[in-house]
Amino acid sequence: MAKAAVFAANAAVQDGAMGFKHAAGIAREFKQFAAFAKANGVKQMEYVTRELVTRYGEQLADRVSNHEIGQGQAQNAVSAINSVMRLATQGEWKSVSPTRECGIDQRSAIRETPPTGLDRAALGDGLAALSERGQAIAELAREFGLRTKETSLLNAQTALREAQTRGAIRVSDGTKGGRPRDVPLNRDNAERQLAALERAAAAQGAARAVMPADRNWKQWSENGLRAIRETLQQHGVDRLHDLRSAYACERYQQLTGHAAPVLGGQAPRGGDRAARLQIAHELGHGRSIITNSYLGASI
Known part of the structure; x- marks a missing residue:
């Protein structure tokens, strides 16, 4: 499939429909998508569907939310797939919207709506519908603010x-960047955090991490995590990343005594800044300004 994308792009260059640099770029992006498609049982371009592209875009959206890649990079990746598919279908392909259908954040990185998963009672229904391992992934994100890759690769027993x-x-x-960090138990939530770790350790079993022993990260991220995400969506949790944001909002309340700005609160400037620095560290970020995408902007 990746080779077919190169041929289609090169043909467009020869026809004068696009420049060489642009053709090389979309072929390179499509190669990444082709690997995802193959892992999901699709090896030929004629079997690529809008649903498959949307699922790939949703995976990119999670990476954007975790600040692993930028919004522009993710949007360009989906646009590149659309370009190749239009070439391959002679214009019949109906483009997938990176923002509306895949949920890739717009350029603004300031959270303006409360994260789903903040209400623990409502979240409980979603957790109950998950497998033991799926529940461990979701709970570790909610109780420790971990990224999905961090929850998956965590040795919960250790x-x-x-x-x-x-x-x-x-x-x-x-x-992110291979930088290790410590995430503390906090006074107001330690019992719940320990219980989540106990369940995750049990789900891990004889494996080296929460992720199943018979899968590598690529296989797990493209299939196992997708099933967890879809189950949570059916119970009102839009994205796994929202559980990380819910953790951040809860920690802001604990550290400052005020609700997070996205929830209508605001701590005094000094307390707000100190809390953001602490939360940024716990989430694995080097700059406190990134907390805007979890907590909302300071007033």
């Missing part, structure tokens, strides 16, 4: 022992 002995867990696998 993390449980760390939490019990030193009051914090070490997160090192799957982190």
Whole structure:
């Protein structure tokens, strides 16, 4: 499929329909999509559907939300797939919208709506519908603010022992830029955090991490996580990343005594800044300004 994309792009260059640099770019982006399609049982371009492209775009949307890639990069990737498919179908392809259908954030990185999953009672229905491993992934995101890759690669059994002995867990696998960090148990939520780790450790079983032992990260992210995401969506949680945002909003309340700005609150400037620095560290970010996308902007 990737080779077919190159041929289609090169033909467009020869016809004068696009420049060489643009053709090379869309072929390169399509190659990444082709690997995703193959992992999902689609090996030929004629079997590519809008649903498949949308699923790929939703995966990119999660990476944007986790600040692994930029909005522009994700939007361009979906646009490149649309371009190749239009060439391959001689204009019959109906484009997939990166923002409206895939949920890739617009250029603004300021959260303006409360995260779904903040209400624990409502979240409980979604958790109950998940498998034991799926529940572990969702709970670790909600109780510790971990990225989906971090939850998947976490050795929950080791993390449980760390939490019990030193009051914090070490997160090192799957982190942005490979930077390890400690995420503490907090006074107001320690019992719930420990319970989540106990369940995750049990779900892990004999595997080395929460992720199934018979899958690598690529296979798990393209299939297992998608099933978890879709189940949660059926119960009102828009995205796994919203559980990370819910953690951040809850921590803001705990640290400042005020609701997060996206929930209508606002701590005094000094307290707001200190809380954002702490939350940024716990989420694995080096700059507090990134908390705008979790908490809303300071007033």
